[in-house]
Amino acid sequence: MNSLTPLLIMIDPWFIAPFRWLSPPAAGYVLGTIVLALYCFILGDISAIGVKYFNREYIRKLQEKMDRNHNLSEKALKMGDKESYKAVNSQALDAFGYSFSLGAAIFCVSIWPMPFALAWVHMRFADAPLELPVTLPLLGNSVHYFASFLLIYIAVRMISAAVLNRFTGYSRLMANLTGRNQ
Amino acid sequence: MAKKNKIIFFVVLVALSVGLWMEPAFAGKLQDAIAAAPTGADKGQVDTSLPAGFLGIPGAPQVNLIVAFLWAIWVGWIFSTVGAFGGVMAGVGHMSIFGLGGYAKSFKETAPSLNKAITDSIRGSNQYLVGFSALISSFNYYKMGRLVVPLAVSLGVGSILGAWGSVSLSAGKISFSQYQGYFGVFVLALGLYLLYETSSKGQASKKNAKAAAQAFEETVQKQKSGEKVDVSSLGVKITKFSLTQVCFTFYSVEFKFNPLIPLVGGVVISAIAAFLGVGGGFLLVPFLTSVAELPMYLAAGTSALAVLISMITSIVTLISKGVQFDWALIGLELAGVAVGSIIGPRTSKYFSDLWLKRLFIVLALYVGVDYVLRGFFNYRMFG
Numbered sequence: 001m002n003s004l005t006p007l008l009i010m011i012d013p014w015f016i017a018p019f020r021w022l023s024p025p026a027a028g029y030v031l032g033t034i035v036l037a038l039y040c041f042i043l044g045d046i047s048a049i050g051v052k053y054f055n056r057e058y059i060r061k062l063q064e065k066m067d068r069n070h071n072l073s074e075k076a077l078k079m080g081d082k083e084s085y086k087a088v089n090s091q092a093l094d095a096f097g098y099s100f101s102l103g104a105a106i107f108c109v110s111i112w113p114m115p116f117a118l119a120w121v122h123m124r125f126a127d128a129p130l131e132l133p134v135t136l137p138l139l140g141n142s143v144h145y146f147a148s149f150l151l152i153y154i155a156v157r158m159i160s161a162a163v164l165n166r167f168t169g170y171s172r173l174m175a176n177l178t179g180r181n182q
Numbered sequence: 183m184a185k186k187n188k189i190i191f192f193v194v195l196v197a198l199s200v201g202l203w204m205e206p207a208f209a210g211k212l213q214d215a216i217a218a219a220p221t222g223a224d225k226g227q228v229d230t231s232l233p234a235g236f237l238g239i240p241g242a243p244q245v246n247l248i249v250a251f252l253w254a255i256w257v258g259w260i261f262s263t264v265g266a267f268g269g270v271m272a273g274v275g276h277m278s279i280f281g282l283g284g285y286a287k288s289f290k291e292t293a294p295s296l297n298k299a300i301t302d303s304i305r306g307s308n309q310y311l312v313g314f315s316a317l318i319s320s321f322n323y324y325k326m327g328r329l330v331v332p333l334a335v336s337l338g339v340g341s342i343l344g345a346w347g348s349v350s351l352s353a354g355k356i357s358f359s360q361y362q363g364y365f366g367v368f369v370l371a372l373g374l375y376l377l378y379e380t381s382s383k384g385q386a387s388k389k390n391a392k393a394a395a396q397a398f399e400e401t402v403q404k405q406k407s408g409e410k411v412d413v414s415s416l417g418v419k420i421t422k423f424s425l426t427q428v429c430f431t432f433y434s435v436e437f438k439f440n441p442l443i444p445l446v447g448g449v450v451i452s453a454i455a456a457f458l459g460v461g462g463g464f465l466l467v468p469f470l471t472s473v474a475e476l477p478m479y480l481a482a483g484t485s486a487l488a489v490l491i492s493m494i495t496s497i498v499t500l501i502s503k504g505v506q507f508d509w510a511l512i513g514l515e516l517a518g519v520a521v522g523s524i525i526g527p528r529t530s531k532y533f534s535d536l537w538l539k540r541l542f543i544v545l546a547l548y549v550g551v552d553y554v555l556r557g558f559f560n561y562r563m564f565g
Contacts, residue, residue: 004247004510051524058527072399073477077432084401085477087394093471093481098263105261105268105523108516115513122509 008120015120029125033149036121037156040113045160048110049173056176059102065095114153121145212237212299212506219293226292236282237303237506239296243281245511253279254515258522259529267542269308270369272515273459274549276304277362286358294357299506301358307512308459330476330484332420332428336441337466337488340448345495348453353499363557365458366550373546380539432477444470448488456495 019032052059069092076085125145164170216239219228228240235242253275261268277283286300378384421436422429429438451465466485470476476484555561 004514008510047520051520054524055527069395070477072395072402075402076398077477081398084394084398087390087392088398089471089477091392091395092477093468102261102523102527105258105519105526108258108261109520109523112513112516112520115507115509115511115516119509119513 004116004119005123008116008123011120012124015117016124029148030152033121033152034156036117037149037153038160040111040117040153041157041160043113044110045164047112048106051106051109055102059099062095062099062102066092066099069095117153118146118149121149212239215293215296215299216240219289219296226288226290228293228296236280236285236511237300237508239300243285245280245282245508247511247514250275250280250511251514251518254518255522255525257515258519259526261519261523261526263526263529263538267372267546269459270372270546270549273304273308273365275515276307277365277553283358283362290357290359295354297357298354301356301361302353303506303508304358305361305457305459306507307515330420330430330480332423332430332441333439333444333470333476334484334488336444337448337470337485340445340450341452341488342495344449344452344454345456346499347449348457349495349499352457359557359560361458361557362553366553366555366557368454368458368550369546370550370554373543373550376539376543376546380536380543432480437476452488452495456499 015036016032018035019028022028022031069088073085073088073092076082076088122145216228220226221228221230223229223231230240232241233244234240235244253271257268257271257275260271282300282304286297286304289297289300419432420428420430426440426442427438428441429436431437447469448466451469455465466488470481470485552563555563
């Protein structure tokens with residue numbers, strides 16, 4: 001088991017289908033990439049929710065510790081007690097260190113499908129940059145696979161997250177898992 | 183997100199788009215390096231009779247996917263329990279465990295450009311694994327609108343200069359041995375810092391801070407004023423702004439800082455992080471709390487912009503220099519990190535914090551010394 005190419009070839013028919021839904025090549029490429037980015041977002045988000053669910057108690061405990069110390073540090077500031085503020089703030093920072101790296105790991109989880117998608121896009125489109133109908137100053141008239149995929153992925157991720165957050169159930173689930181008051 | 187934050191975020195996204203768009207077709211550089219390398223079955227030659235391995239180079243190591251996945255679980259475990267050391271371990275995996283370092287080193291004399299291309303890919307892969315991850319954690323605090331704008335701008339400008347400068351100056355120029363040596367120096371410094379933290383002196387200052395924090399908490403409880411503070415109020419007011427001093431009040435308490443210090447700090451931290459591919463976000467928050475004595479959430483929010491900027495700058499700069507990545511390997515590693523981060527918090531309770539740190543001190547000192555000796559002096563302690 002030393003190469004993922006057989007796996008990429010196996011899922012190829014399923015991935016390439018949306019790229020053929022529209023006949024103009026550029027439009028087909030953009031639509032196909034949007035669908036692929038959507039797959040990545042959905043799979044990544046489900047995985048991240050799973051990790052948060054498995055570790056919800058640990059995450060909540062960290063969040064509670066951070067919030068408590070942070071609120072206390074603000075209270076110390078209000079009371080003009082800068083020495084206590086520094087001491088409490090160092091405790092908050094300690095909890096933040098753990099929360100920061102756990103959050104980092106969870107973010108890694110949410111993007112894990114993306115490099116696989118890039119590997120497939122590389123296999124298919126490395127030598128076929130997206131040709132634009134217009135030539136833009138400084139930028140030219142073609143975009144390489146990495147730039148086009150990443151920009152479309154970021155846009156899809158932002159729009160999908162914004163849409164999902166409009167659903168009360170989803171935002172409540174997120175708040176519950178992380179212990180954040182949203 | 184506040185309106186000004188949305189504007190800043192949009193500007194950063196536009197910069198990313200333009201940067202990515204302007205990158206040249208980047209398959210060419212690696213292909214040129216492979217073509218320039220001598221062919222044959224000996225060390226330092228590209229063996230065209232063998233199947234393609236790492237980055238599609240004929241005869242390059244075929245990274246064992248099971249080993250890569252298991253190593254990534256270990257990286258994820260560290261990420262979710264200990265913290266910053268995850269980036270270091272990701273680097274150790276790419277260099278030593280997967281055999282990519284030794285392969286890059288074999289081209290030192292015969293094909294320097296291939297040596298450097300593989301080195302850039304290794305550090306870029308680290309950057310993807312750990313740099314991206316720092317982004318979102320701090321971004322959550324940034325979204326709360328908790329940031330000191332002049333400080334964020336100063337740190338952000340420093341981060342752009344640091345990340346762009348270090349990658350631009352070193353991409354395609356640094357050999358694997360040099361990279362390994364500098365990586366070793368960084369790990370050694372981290373190990374020594376951890377050693378200080380676990381020493382009686384380091385522990386005493388932590389204990390004092392903890393005791394002072396507890397004493398204050400008790401005082402607050404006695405005064406029966408422990409009601410929740412409104413965390414949505416930002417409370418930052420800039421009172422003075424000049425090239426050498428920025429003053430702001432937070433809950434009526436005055437804070438001062440020299441904007442040149444975060445600028446220099448941003449340059450140094452981002453340059454090191456981009457050069458080594460070890461993230462760097464974890465260094466910015468402690469830096470801000472010590473320099474400007476910022477409250478934790480304010481420091482996190484303020485550093486988020488710098489993390490975002492330095493991350494984007496270094497990745498785009500690497501790509502524009504023609505660096506290639508093994509996407510499937512990075513994907514597999516991220517999946518491993520996912521598994522590791524599930525296991526991490528569930529198992530960390532069985533290990534004491536102090537002993538975990540001591541384990542990492544031993545690891546850091548070993549890896550640091552070994553890499554410095556191998557990289558700078560071509561001396562192997564083992565194997």
